[in-house]
Amino acid sequence: MNPLVTVVMPVSMNHIEYLPDAISSLTTQTVQTHHLVVVNDTGEPLRVDNGATVLNTKGRQGSAVARNMALEWARTEFITFLDADDMLINTALETMLRAYADYPEASYVYGDAWTTSGDGKLIYYDAPLYDRQMLLTERNIHNVTALVPTRVAKSIGGFDEIIRGWEDWDFYIRLGLAGYCGVKVPSPFILNRLS
Numbered sequence: 414m415n416p417l418v419t420v421v422m423p424v425s426m427n428h429i430e431y432l433p434d435a436i437s438s439l440t441t442q443t444v445q446t447h448h449l450v451v452v453n454d455t456g457e458p459l460r461v462d463n464g465a466t467v468l469n470t471k472g473r474q475g476s477a478v479a480r481n482m483a484l485e486w487a488r489t490e491f492i493t494f495l496d497a498d499d500m501l502i503n504t505a506l507e508t509m510l511r512a513y514a515d516y517p518e519a520s521y522v523y524g525d526a527w528t529t530s531g532d533g534k535l536i537y538y539d540a541p542l543y544d545r546q547m548l549l550t551e552r553n554i555h556n557v558t559a560l561v562p563t564r565v566a567k568s569i570g571g572f573d574e575i576i577r578g579w580e581d582w583d584f585y586i587r588l589g590l591a592g593y594c595g596v597k598v599p600s601p602f603i604l605n606r607l608s
Contacts, residue, residue: 423479520593
């Protein structure tokens with residue numbers, strides 16, 4: 414069966430130690446309908462032994478460049494972005510795909526998240542309902558991990574490679590400005606580890 418989702422995982426020097434956990438979170442998904450693209454932005458050789466495609470930047474180009482390389486490569490119907498220091502909840506891909514089918518008005522779907530605090534406690538992030546004005550003027554309302562049709566992500570040119578640190582917020586703002594609005598799924602998609 415051809416995969417439906419390309420999972421894009423940029424890897425910087427700061428995230429190499431977390432990479433095995435992030436990859437492991439994909440192997441335990443309740444639906445196995447994805448292909449992992451690891452984008453090595455370390456500038457050093459990186460070996461990944463799970464059938465993933467590995468793309469290499471010139472090194473230390475930033476996550477926007479890394480994500481765009483994978484977006485250009487992707488041929489699946491959907492794409493999602495998973496930072497190498499995060500882990501997908503084991504039902505995340507199944508929940509994303511069902512939600513996209515259940516909400517025909519959605520251009521993309523996003524969810525909640527678990528975050529580890531500095532002292533190791535889990536904190537639940539209850540993402541707000543989609544509000545384009547809030548997204549434009551106040552803050553990013555969800556993390557980068559969302560299910561986006563690949564054609565939609567490509568239609569806005571992917572991530573702005575000049576921006577460092579807020580490129581995911583900018584990406585979802587530009588989706589909204591282009592008329593591609595999200596729908597919140599009341600379920601966590603990731604465990605975000607503050608690294």
